[in-house]
Amino acid sequence: MRFLRFLSTRLEDVGPFSSRLKTRSVIRFTGPDSAKFLQGLLTNDVRKFDEPVHNQVSNLATSNVPIVGSSPVYAAMLTPQGRFLYDFFLYRAPRSDEKLDSTGSGPGPTPHGLELFADVDGSVLDELLDTLKRYRLRSKVDIEHMGDEFCCWQRFGGQLSDKSSSAEEPEVAGLGWGGSYDTSSMSSSQGSESGWQWFKDPRLDILGYRGIFPSGSPPPLVEADKEVSEENYLLWRLEKGVAEGPNEIPKGEAIPLEYNLAGLNAISFDKGCYVGQELVARTHHRGVIRKRVLPLNFVDDSGKELEQKVAPGSVVLDTSTGKAVGHVTTAMGSRGLGLLRLEEAFKGSRSLSIQGREDVKVVAMKPKWWPAEWVPE
Numbered sequence: 354m355r356f357l358r359f360l361s362t363r364l365e366d367v368g369p370f371s372s373r374l375k376t377r378s379v380i381r382f383t384g385p386d387s388a389k390f391l392q393g394l395l396t397n398d399v400r401k402f403d404e405p406v407h408n409q410v411s412n413l414a415t416s417n418v419p420i421v422g423s424s425p426v427y428a429a430m431l432t433p434q435g436r437f438l439y440d441f442f443l444y445r446a447p448r449s450d451e452k453l454d455s456t457g458s459g460p461g462p463t464p465h466g467l468e469l470f471a472d473v474d475g476s477v478l479d480e481l482l483d484t485l486k487r488y489r490l491r492s493k494v495d496i497e498h499m500g501d502e503f504c505c506w507q508r509f510g511g512q513l514s515d516k517s518s519s520a521e522e523p524e525v526a527g528l529g530w531g532g533s534y535d536t537s538s539m540s541s542s543q544g545s546e547s548g549w550q551w552f553k554d555p556r557l558d559i560l561g562y563r564g565i566f567p568s569g570s571p572p573p574l575v576e577a578d579k580e581v582s583e584e585n586y587l588l589w590r591l592e593k594g595v596a597e598g599p600n601e602i603p604k605g606e607a608i609p610l611e612y613n614l615a616g617l618n619a620i621s622f623d624k625g626c627y628v629g630q631e632l633v634a635r636t637h638h639r640g641v642i643r644k645r646v647l648p649l650n651f652v653d654d655s656g657k658e659l660e661q662k663v664a665p666g667s668v669v670l671d672t673s674t675g676k677a678v679g680h681v682t683t684a685m686g687s688r689g690l691g692l693l694r695l696e697e698a699f700k701g702s703r704s705l706s707i708q709g710r711e712d713v714k715v716v717a718m719k720p721k722w723w724p725a726e727w728v729p730e
Contacts, residue, residue, distance in 0.1 A: 368510025369561070371575040372586045376598065378475035379503040379565050380482065384494040387469050394488060395441060396609065396633065397428035398624040402445045402469055425563065427555040427619045429609060430484075435632025437607040439481050439599060440619070441471045442505075442555065444565055472505040472565055474598035488628075504568050506575070507586050508551060509561030556617040557722055559593055584685070591688040594648040594720035601683045601690065610636050611692060612646050616724065645727065646682060647698065649689040650716040651707075658687035659713060668708035669715050671697050678705060693717055696729045 382391065388403035426443045446468035473481055478498065485496050549567065551574065554560035566572040571580065595617065596602045602612050614620055615637065622637060636642070649669075651659045663684040668677050669691055679693030691698075698705070698717040705715040719728055 368579065369508055370510040370579050370581045370585060371506055371508045371572070372581055372583045374472070374505040374507055374583055374586065376475055376583060377472045377505040378478045379499045379505060380471050380473060380478075381497050381499045382469040382471070382494055383467070383497075384492075385467065386493040387467050390489065390492045390494045391428075391443070391469070392624070393626070394430055394485075394628055395428035395443075396431065396614070396620045396627060396629075397426050397618070398621040399426055399428065399443060399469075400624075401426075402443070403467065425552050425555050427617060429614055429619050431609065431627075431629030431633070432605060433628055435609070435629040435636075436605050437599070437602045437609055437612065437614075438484070438604055439473060439477065440597065440602070441473055442563060444470045444472075444552075446470060447549070470499065470503065470565055472563075474600070475500075477599055477604070502568055503565045505563070505565050506572050507554075507561060507563050508574065509586055509589050556595065556619070557593065559722060560590070560595065587685055588688060591683065591685060591690055592648055593722070594646065594690065594718070596646050596683065596690055603682070608636065609633055610642050611644050616722070616727075642727070643696070644679060644692055644694050646690050646692050648718045648720060649681065649684075649691045650718065651684075651687045651689065652714045652716055653712060654714065656714075660686050661713060663689060663707060663710075663713060667710075669693060669705055670708050671704055672706050672711065673704040677708070681707075691715070691717065695727075699728065 388399055391399050427440070428443060429440050430438045432438055478500075482496060482498065489496070549564065549572075551562040551564045551572065554563045564572060590597060594613070596612055609615070609620065610633065615622075620633060620637075622634065651661070651663055653659055663681055665681055665684055667681040667684075669679050669681065670676065671678050676697075678697040679691050681689050681691045683690040699719065705717065707713040707715060
């Protein structure tokens with residue numbers, strides 16, 4: 354695989370690219386209480402996974418991505434105090450009327466009850482599994498690691514914008530047998546005869562497509578010269594201002610709304626109770642978020658982008674006042690993310706620097722997908 358040694362803005366003009374996300378692992382939930390169990394734990398509404406496909410409607414907080422068929426759901430698990438713990442991309446295993454047989458023309462085998470899969474951060478996998486099993490109590494749900502059988506992929510870059518007209522990128526990549534799309538024209542996007550497929554990223558259309566696929570062979574639409582290192586996907590996310598996983602969204606500390614999880618379709622405000630709901634609901638209804646995670650560029654005095662290493666946790670100063678504005682949460686070369694106070698970040702953007710390294714200037718940027726009300730006047 355290749356690492357593209359140029360900034361992610363260049364990825365807008367080339368690609369699309371695909372990356373196997375080795376930092377993510379896949380777990381499976383099986384049993385009659387799987388959806389009910391997750392509904393009481395996670396920030397988003399997952400009841401749709403337990404409904405017939407034709408009855409499904411979107412319960413997302415925003416409308417960046419339509420829910421069709423078995424489209425995935427992005428959600429977070431919080432502490433009882435409402436702080437971020439883990440994020441989940443949840444997928445429902447293909448059902449009998451969606452799976453393909455070996456010819457690709459009819460239904461495949463019937464699954465044994467409801468199966469839900471999740472791609473999660475691999476660095477905290479054991480801790481996550483222990484936490485889930487502590488909450489399980491008497492719920493009829495089994496939780497197991499499926500890392501040897503499945504892996505997670507992301508498809509991103511040029512031609513994958515939210516208004517893509519590319520014929521190879523359907524609105525939702527393939528519903529499988531019995532769906533509303535012509536299966537002959539959709540066959541290239543199907544993962545296998547088991548029905549696995551690409552889906553629009555449930556957070557934002559501009560992030561591309563995501564999916565879990567059986568290990569051992571690349572997913573469909575992945576060309577040999579278009580498979581690139583996961584670092585390229587990280588650069589793509591940094592430019593869009595999207596943090597992912599507990600290494601970028603500090604575990605046990607981060608306030609979900611400051612890390613833009615509501616705008617990333619991770620939170621339902623009308624689903625009912627879940628662990629940590631009280632703080633999230635109170636913060637949301639108060640309507641004042643003074644700090645948010647946003648993209649950063651590290652430049653010199655002339656505005657030239659720097660490739661010097663900036664450590665996560667570095668304090669960002671407003672040099673005109675000497676006051677701290679926030680801190681860097683993630684950094685890679687000249688790009689990064691920072692949790693900054695919005696008023697100072699944008700009004701003082703010409704005078705931001707890294708504490709102790711006045712030669713490293715910081716340029717804070719407003720992502721294009723942000724609602725206008727997030728930015729102070």
